Amino acid sequence: METLKHNNKYEYAPASHPFMQEARAEAYKSGCGSRQIGAVIVNKETVIARGHNARDRVSSPCPRAIQNIPSGIGYNLCPECIEENHTEADALRNARLAGVDTENGEMYIFGHWWACESCWDKVRSAGITKIYLVKRAREMFQERGVLSGKRWYQAPINLFIFDWSGVISDDRKPVYETTARVLKQFGKIMPVFDEFLKSATMTALEYYRKNDISEDADLLLKLFRKYFNEAVKNGNKPTIYAHAPSVFGQLTANDKKIAILSSHPEKFVEREAQEYGIDQYITHIRGGSRNKETDLQNILTHFQTQNKHALYCGDTIHDIRAARAAGIRSAGIGSGYHSKEQLAAENPDFLFDTLLELTSLL
Incomplete structure (x- = not known):
């Protein structure tokens, strides 16, 4: 637990946490050109409401970002940055519209490292007991915000x-068969399919080295190509x-x-x-x-x-x-x-x- 702005205390969850992933998905819906923030309200291990900032805005530059205004001040410079359009307020508003009970609930926020005092007041009034942020949220999201000027979301992807x-190409099965044959040739044990996927490396050669196969790289890659072609020929096609x-x-x-x-x-x-x-x-x-x-x-x-x-x-x-x-x-x-x-x-x-x-x- 960590105390940040306004002496409010936060809990932390990994980015891979299921509820944090739900909050992340909500963040993608944001119309803010500077910060994309999403939140979910959870009660009894169930997501009961969702929210994100700048709901009614088509993605565009934020005046506060353009002027390099630090997080937490200058909300009046941007209509979408006022407290009522914050992520937490949006999630709570959606909970009220849905008629769900937020008492003793929890909120998961993805995209920021703190909540303003106005939002904290709303959260407490709704009976929500904890706000979860992503682990290392401060480092992660300052890099994408107005403090660094890296406004990624304004740049089109060409x-x-x-x-x-x-x-x-889904070649997981023929690659598994190919890798198993290479490992067997050098007296190594092949893990089960799911474990192989989890431990996949950047290249086949790295995987062989990881399994203490030190033979010449060109030889190993030649074996990979040979066994992969044989797998395909025998019907195990990508x-x-x-x-x-x-x-x-x-x-x-x-x-x-x-x-x-x-x-x-x-x-x-x-x-x-x-x-x-x-x-x-x-x-x-x-x-x-x-x-x-x-x-x-x-x-x-x-x-x-x-x-x-x-x-x-x-x-x-x-x-x-x-x-x-x-x-x-x-x-x-x-x-x-x-x-x-x-x-x-x-x-x-x-x-x-x-x-x-x-x-x-x-």
Whole structure:
């Protein structure tokens, strides 16, 4: 428990907590051009109400952000920043409209590191006993707010860069079979499928090294390609995620560029893209990547695109970290190798259950 502004005490929950994820989803609905904040009210382990800031505003720059006004003051400069339009007030208003009981409830807030005194008064009056913030909320959200001037949400995304495996192509089963054969060849034990997914690394080579296989890298990658091709030939084929063609079509229709960055062998990516019938949407493919941070920067150079106008969509914590290191926004897709909870712990800029939800950014 920590005491912040106004001597009010907060509880903390990890970003991966289910209720914090619900608050995060609500934050994406915000119309604020500076801070996107969401909240849920929970009673008896059930979400009973939701709210976000700047409800009726189309996303646009905030006057307070433009003038670098610190958090907590100058609300009068922006109609959407007045207390009645704060996230907490919106959630409480929705609870009243729904006729639900907030007594002894709890509130989970994603997107900020404190609540103003006016909101605290409303929360207490509603009988809510605790406000939960994200762990490390102060560091996380100052980086995206008026204190740093990084107003990410004003910058349109023109270049969508996708990981391949686990995002566009569901190759988890053939990769599992392939990896099991490589490990067996070197006398190593393969974990069960779910444990393998949780422990997935950036590249196949990293996974072999993690399992104390020290043979020549080129030999190991040659084995991966050989066994993967055999798995496909024997019917254990990768399949396209159902929403990928629609998403690529919508991105192209909106004049967005599409690139692929994957550790999956480049020839495999090209072959699968053709088989899936989506190769016509893809402008650039970089497969066989061993350093995604560097390759992301190279892709930006190739497209002559600024960092703020690019997004990397991945399904592992390593993808999120690579995007952060390259200085671009990230979107975690929770239907691939790593779970949504694993991705949430890395605090990506966006987090979706499926690829289809990505179109909400258009």
